[in-house]
Amino acid sequence: MEQEISGGYLWSPKVENSGARSQFYENMRLASPRDHVLSYAKGVIAFVGTVTEFAFSAAKPTEFANVGKQWAKEGWLLPVLWQRLSTPVRPKSVIAQLREHLPERYSPIQAKTGKGNQKAYLAAIDEAIYNIVLVQGYGSYLQDGVSLSSSRIGTDIREELDAQEERRIVLDPALSMTEKQQLVTSRRGQGEFRRNLCMIERGCRITGVQNQALLVASHIKPWRSCASSHERLDGHNGFLMTPHVDRLFDRGFIAFQDDGQILLSPRVSVHDIRSLGLFKALARNVGPFAQQQMQYVAYHRTEVFMSAVA
């Protein structure tokens, strides 16, 4: 989709409308930084891309407008750096070369005809296919793959998404100046949101730190995913966290069970947890939670947490 190309990402729902699991959507979470991806639409591959970051949970980008109206709001966003091929490649014309490298299951194109597979979204392909497309699309002088253009590395797409949302808030005629101010400052865990949170929480539930200078006011349901102004300012939608715990929580590397047990994602290594000095702390029970915190904790666990891919 052109929105995904210009935005520098791929976005998919997490499951099919029926609620059924889809391998093509699960593949979003399997893609790793530096993986190569091909973009196929209307019979041609016009763009190749490089994954810059693991996928994370994000609302359907507003650029989609009416595309996929039936999809759930929250899906996987996979940051990809796209480059246009100098010559678009038509798989149908090179199907003889591609055929032997196509996977038996979940193939993006049909091995017989070279036509696209309707249900495919993100499919795993052999490096050989990527190389064939690259040679066709760029000419034979370029066989080492596309190097990651420097313009995108080091830019966090979450910042861009948040900044977009901030612009929408600032331009929203339905909000008063005070509300705009409160919502914008709540993005950084400041102002009204932090004050509300500090009336409920005293310190970091994982490390026990209570020194305000060392604490971040972290949203449980992420600021960018909040459905209303109320959720963004709700003191129950937050925890005070030391900055390293905040990072793990924000990225979905840890989550909390309703009973206060901490879940650790396979996305982060035990070695890193040790280096962060959190090995013992993660064995703690961080409960109990207030009734009003529970819905946010559950949202974070099901939507943001990077659990093992089944």
Added chain:
Amino acid sequence: MEQEISGGYLWSPKVENSGARSQFYENMRLASPRDHVLSYAKGVIAFVGTVTEFAFSAAKPTEFANVGKQWAKEGWLLPVLWQRLSTPVRPKSVIAQLREHLPERYSPIQAKTGKGNQKAYLAAIDEAIYNIVLVQGYGSYLQDGVSLSSSRIGTDIREELDAQEERRIVLDPALSMTEKQQLVTSRRGQGEFRRNLCMIERGCRITGVQNQALLVASHIKPWRSCASSHERLDGHNGFLMTPHVDRLFDRGFIAFQDDGQILLSPRVSVHDIRSLGLFKALARNVGPFAQQQMQYVAYHRTEVFMSAVA
């Protein structure tokens, strides 16, 4: 100064122009959150305030314009929540009451006459003086002190200062759109600055973490204190740090010797360092530094680090 009142702070140089130490400036660093302060100017106390945060190193606010032209650029900024007294209090008129509570050394007003002491900037006073002023300024119905208005708690004045500087950059006609973009994104440790930094540093020198998702691109000389665009984008003016180390470094709770030894500020407790899981890590030597990093490391150590008050 009215700029300080409306801005919600006190600002002083760190030392006198001669380079000599000043107790009145040192007091900036001794003030603690919830301390009460009185603002005396032109013979009257018109405002009382409550310290909201410890002082930190910051450039002379631009609102000062030509005030204190001779002062060094970098000084102490003490966040204070000011409230106007309903009746300004003239110390001269109540000197008989105040006299016995005035300190012998470094008094803000002269015990004999009640006139202001020219050299005084921030002076330590007895709670009794504060109470006398409060009764005079608000009337006797209010003797319990001024409660901290809720509007300011939870707002980080650093964010406000940075946002001001960002607006100056965006409006600067001497900068191209690309430069503006680079400078603004570098504030969050993103974009060009992070790319430059990643060519020099591999991971967190304190924890050893190399997982990019767990690292912050942290300026050594703070973004808001940088003297030029070059300093803001210079890869040598940064370290990759895990978020809790970044917070300690940014607040001046730790600093580095030229030989790579880590200095710990008395502003943070060993108990907190243990809770952060950094007790062992802080014993590491984080050197050596590249020649071009040294000037920034030295700036951070002398200007940002919160060393013990002599």
